[in-house]
Amino acid sequence: MSNEYAHPEALVETDWVAEHLNDPTVRLVESNEDPLLYETGHIPGAVKVDWFTTLQHPLRRDFIEKDQFEDLCRRLGIGNDTTVVFYGDKNNWFACYAFWLFAYYGHQHLKIMNGGRAKWVAEGRPLTQEVPNYPPTDYVAKDPDPSVRAFREDVFRQMEKGLPLVDVRSPQEYSGELIHMPNYPQEGAQRGGHIPGAVNIPWAQAVNPETSTFKPAAELRQLYEQYGITPDKEVIAYCRIGERSSLTWFVLRYLLGYPNVKNYDGSWTEWGNLVNAPIEK
């Protein structure tokens, strides 16, 4: 059926979450762009994962290492068999980022709550400020899965082979007219534009703006295929720091079932600063 997602098990609705609030095999994880939103109220039982203070390596530009990831899961009461359900603000963009990192460390049972925090709130469902505590686990992570993450060398190869690159930033960022706003400090890139050959499919086009839920599979397929982003090719998605493109990665890999999709988390804040890297405007 053209309207069905390739991996429907990667998505749950708010109803499902409401029915599993006290399910010990399920851990809800809230991951937001706004670092205070969890503290103002979250779904009962949900733990907070902040993409900056929790998931970033404390020293270098990278994610936490395997043992730090294990510590995180143990602390949050996530076992190897726990089903982890992510949700968050802004169409789940940082929820998808956290999902992506959990996939990178090989966690098996991962889901996104369709519609995210906005839908839960719009439906008048309960929020609490109570921070839960779970018994620690003995979580063991797998080695990082290179099939989900692209580094700059992969992007160079992709570009030279003429394989699909999806730039999911806004059209103004893609065209290079915008790298930062007047009166705002430099936002981290010396040059504007995009990686040569990349097509521009802004990330939020995968989502219904009214409900924050993902569009049906047939619409999504059309959205990407019209730009030549088809399942038979290797695809690399990028944005500014890799968070918006992790949503696109989720859509292509789980909702449409593309077998070979990577997220380039270095994204424009690496490429736009890289000496001698080719740029198109």
Next chain:
Amino acid sequence: MMDATLPPALAEIVDEFSQCERQEKIALLVDYANQLLPPPPEALADGDAPESVPECMTPVSLRVLQQDGRLRFYFDVPQDAPLIRGYAAMMQQGLWDVTPQEILRIPADFYHVMGLQDLLTPQRLNGLTAILAHVKRVAVRLMGEG
């Protein structure tokens, strides 16, 4: 000392944050977010279009009330952006009844000693810089009119 150039109420806020641990800073920002005052009817729009950065930044618009050469700022920030509401409330309280001259003396990096860089990315800190820049533009304009 840098504090000497800050309005006393803002200096106090900076000091309050600088003495907090990381988790306490988050709680304190949430407290401020809850204290943001809505504009009274007589507050005027500042004449600028609301500022925003596409996708990455929350739109913030600003109203200002001027009396006897002293200013009060009112910010319109969406409810679902508590961090920006927290910034706005800090600036509202820190700049309550100050003069435009006092605002222009605030250094752009006044918040460094607050230690927010431990919990916020440079991108998130830009919001605070942006609010200060916006307030300064309003101060300059009002001085010109005055």
